[in-house]
Amino acid sequence: MKLLKRAWAWLDDRIGWSSAIWPIVVHPVPKVNWWYVLGSATLIAFIVQVVTGVALAFTYVPAPNAAYESLDFITNRAVFGNVVRGLHYWGSSAMVVLAFAHLAHVFLIGAFKFPREVNWLTGVVLLGMTLAMAFTGQLLRWNQDAYWAVSLMASMASRVPLVGDLLVDIIIAGQTVGGATLTRFYATHVFLIPAAMFVLVGLHLYLVIRHGVSEMPRPGRPVNPKTYRQEYDELLHRDGIPFWPDFAWKDVVFALVTGSLVLLLAVVLGAPELGPQANPTNLEAHPKPDWYFLWLFALLSYAPPALESLVIVGLPLLLGILLVIVPFTAPAGERSWKRRPWAVATVVFFGLSAGALMWQGHRSPWAPVLHAEVPASVSGDLRGDAARGSALFASEACLACHLVGGAGGQRGPDLTFVGDRLTREQLIWRILYGGNNMPAYGQMLSPDDLDALVAFLSERRSR
Amino acid sequence: MTDRAQTATADLLDRRAFLNRLSLLLSGLIGLVLSVPILAYLLTPLLRRAPGVWLNIGTTDTFKVGETVQVAIEDPSPLPWAGETTRTAIWLRRDGQTDFTAFAVNCTHLACPVNWQAQAKIFLCPCHGGVFYGDGRVAAGPPPRPLPRYDVRVQGANVQVLTRRVPIGGD
Numbered sequence: 001m002k003l004l005k006r007a008w009a010w011l012d013d014r015i016g017w018s019s020a021i022w023p024i025v026v027h028p029v030p031k032v033n034w035w036y037v038l039g040s041a042t043l044i045a046f047i048v049q050v051v052t053g054v055a056l057a058f059t060y061v062p063a064p065n066a067a068y069e070s071l072d073f074i075t076n077r078a079v080f081g082n083v084v085r086g087l088h089y090w091g092s093s094a095m096v097v098l099a100f101a102h103l104a105h106v107f108l109i110g111a112f113k114f115p116r117e118v119n120w121l122t123g124v125v126l127l128g129m130t131l132a133m134a135f136t137g138q139l140l141r142w143n144q145d146a147y148w149a150v151s152l153m154a155s156m157a158s159r160v161p162l163v164g165d166l167l168v169d170i171i172i173a174g175q176t177v178g179g180a181t182l183t184r185f186y187a188t189h190v191f192l193i194p195a196a197m198f199v200l201v202g203l204h205l206y207l208v209i210r211h212g213v214s215e216m217p218r219p220g221r222p223v224n225p226k227t228y229r230q231e232y233d234e235l236l237h238r239d240g241i242p243f244w245p246d247f248a249w250k251d252v253v254f255a256l257v258t259g260s261l262v263l264l265l266a267v268v269l270g271a272p273e274l275g276p277q278a279n280p281t282n283l284e285a286h287p288k289p290d291w292y293f294l295w296l297f298a299l300l301s302y303a304p305p306a307l308e309s310l311v312i313v314g315l316p317l318l319l320g321i322l323l324v325i326v327p328f329t330a331p332a333g334e335r336s337w338k339r340r341p342w343a344v345a346t347v348v349f350f351g352l353s354a355g356a357l358m359w360q361g362h363r364s365p366w367a368p369v370l371h372a373e374v375p376a377s378v379s380g381d382l383r384g385d386a387a388r389g390s391a392l393f394a395s396e397a398c399l400a401c402h403l404v405g406g407a408g409g410q411r412g413p414d415l416t417f418v419g420d421r422l423t424r425e426q427l428i429w430r431i432l433y434g435g436n437n438m439p440a441y442g443q444m445l446s447p448d449d450l451d452a453l454v455a456f457l458s459e460r461r462s463r
Numbered sequence: 464m465t466d467r468a469q470t471a472t473a474d475l476l477d478r479r480a481f482l483n484r485l486s487l488l489l490s491g492l493i494g495l496v497l498s499v500p501i502l503a504y505l506l507t508p509l510l511r512r513a514p515g516v517w518l519n520i521g522t523t524d525t526f527k528v529g530e531t532v533q534v535a536i537e538d539p540s541p542l543p544w545a546g547e548t549t550r551t552a553i554w555l556r557r558d559g560q561t562d563f564t565a566f567a568v569n570c571t572h573l574a575c576p577v578n579w580q581a582q583a584k585i586f587l588c589p590c591h592g593g594v595f596y597g598d599g600r601v602a603a604g605p606p607p608r609p610l611p612r613y614d615v616r617v618q619g620a621n622v623q624v625l626t627r628r629v630p631i632g633g634d
């Protein structure tokens with residue numbers, strides 16, 4: 001026992017636990033509520049990602065001829081492989097959610113104001129990196145979605161003025177999306193961004209210690225840079241509590257709850273389906289990003305073509321700039337959200353629009369439905385021209401974009417009861433000349449086929 | 464303070480200022496020396512465009528006049544670990560005895576792979592509903608430009624396609 005004590009005293013002296021580290025652990029913080037756990041929870045999620053990521057890297061092979069098989073092995077044969085992959089997948093979702101929640105909270109309580117502007121800025125960069133990790137990670141699955149998502153991303157990058165083509169070269173690294181592309185994303189996902197994140201997380205935490213955890217805002221108590229530091233010190237003296245364990249227990253409890261949730265999802269639902277392997281000659285692809293990018297996906301689909309490049313390049317840039325200037329637009333003044341209606345409105349606006357766009361992105365009504373068939377309830381008792389028209393409606397790919405009796409795409413108008421709305425002449429006109437995002441079928445249809453189609457369509461009536 | 468002591472302090476400060484600059488300069492130099500080979504290693508292979516190569520994709524009689532089919536072309540100098548990705552799909556149509564047209568599969572909107580609808584004679588893009596006519600012109604939807612093409616020629620009995628960088632971004 002004595003020996004142990006002496007050993008600890010020796011070690012303590014050499015590493016400075018009691019003299020240098022412990023004071024930081026128990027440094028006084030203001031009394032704050034549960035919302036303050038979001039930051040530490042994001043950090044814990046990051047640590048989970050690092051640990052599970054390292055575990056996955058023990059087996060994953062970052063080469064196009066083996067990546068998919070190695071993932072298949074991890075998912076279906078490695079002991080607990082599906083759980084580890086599931087943890088990494090659901091952990092990434094948790095991290096994105098927590099990071100955004102942390103951002104919204106910090107914004108709402110005005111904690112980005114003096115003297116914590118740089119805390120905010122490092123946080124913004126970390127958020128960007130978190131999203132970059134989410135995206136590059138998705139590509140490492142090297143399935144069909146991933147493969148075409150790389151092309152899509154390169155194609156988006158090509159819209160950047162001046163350096164667009166260079167960016168494409170950097171992303172795909174060769175003649176095609178292939179051998180050199182995957183290793184590039186692997187190195188980025190596994191070394192480059194995480195290394196930068198370690199540095200920034202360190203900086204972010206250091207700044208939290210340097211400026212202290214922000215106190216709960218009180219309406220009518222604005223931040224005045226001249227007196228803030230003094231007031232904060234007085235507050236800590238008056239009713240500060242030691243960070244550990246008086247506040248930290250909340251962090252731990254919350255981390256346990258979210259961690260258990262992630263584990264539960266990983267065990268019950270596991271990692272997402274791998275789907276078919278990446279194959280440039282398999283053109284059956286419906287690339288759709290993981291949920292965190294569905295909003296951008298939807299926005300792109302709704303942007304009018306003329307503004308599209310602007311949306312692709314300008315929107316992320318604009319969002320980034322907005323986030324960066326936040327602490328400089330209001331470095332002082334009222335912190336409480338109760339006195340900052342615009343701050344609340346901003347959060348609600350972005351929250352709702354992101355939600356709505358993600359929902360649209362999930363449904364993707366703009367995507368044509370290939371290989372659809374006219375339902376039997378519609379085609380069942382047709383004869384003659386109308387029956388032939390019904391078959392043509394599917395084979396001429398009309399059904400890819402138009403609904404009939406609940407089947408087909410939703411890109412164009414629902415034609416279930418088109419006979420109520422349009423006359424024969426109008427139908428012919430639309431089919432031959434197209435317009436409003438419909439191709440002109442004039443050169444592609446024989447007069448007989450046109451007649452059959454029109455016969456089929458004009459019979460689509462509600463009565 | 465004596466004069467001598469003052470000169471000594473001034474000397475010391477000069478010395479410090481000099482050492483400060485020297486150290487910063489040398490650190491910068493170390494960084495530069497290291498980054499030249501690393502950046503060159505990372506960047507130059509990207510900027511070297513491989514020259515196009517004419518590849519045989521089959522004899523003329525394997526293609527029917529008027530038909531548009533998907534063919535795969537092999538990367539002429541693939542990385543040994545490229546697996547399936549050594550191949551690229553193109554849409555090839557035989558227009559006449561010696562007339563062939565080859566389209567890239569990449570939609571000019573955001574590079575998704577377009578599908579040929581044989582009966583409707585259109586290319587449909589699954590991503591945002593871009594549509595191209597049989598000759599590659601944009602028929603509907605968001606694509607800004609016609610479908611990119613590959614050069615094709617007939618040499619003797621063989622149909623050949625000229626390889627090129629995947630047409631993503633400017634064509």
Ligand code: FES
Binds near residue numbers: 571572574575605
């Ligand atoms: S990628 Fe083809 S329509 Fe968008």
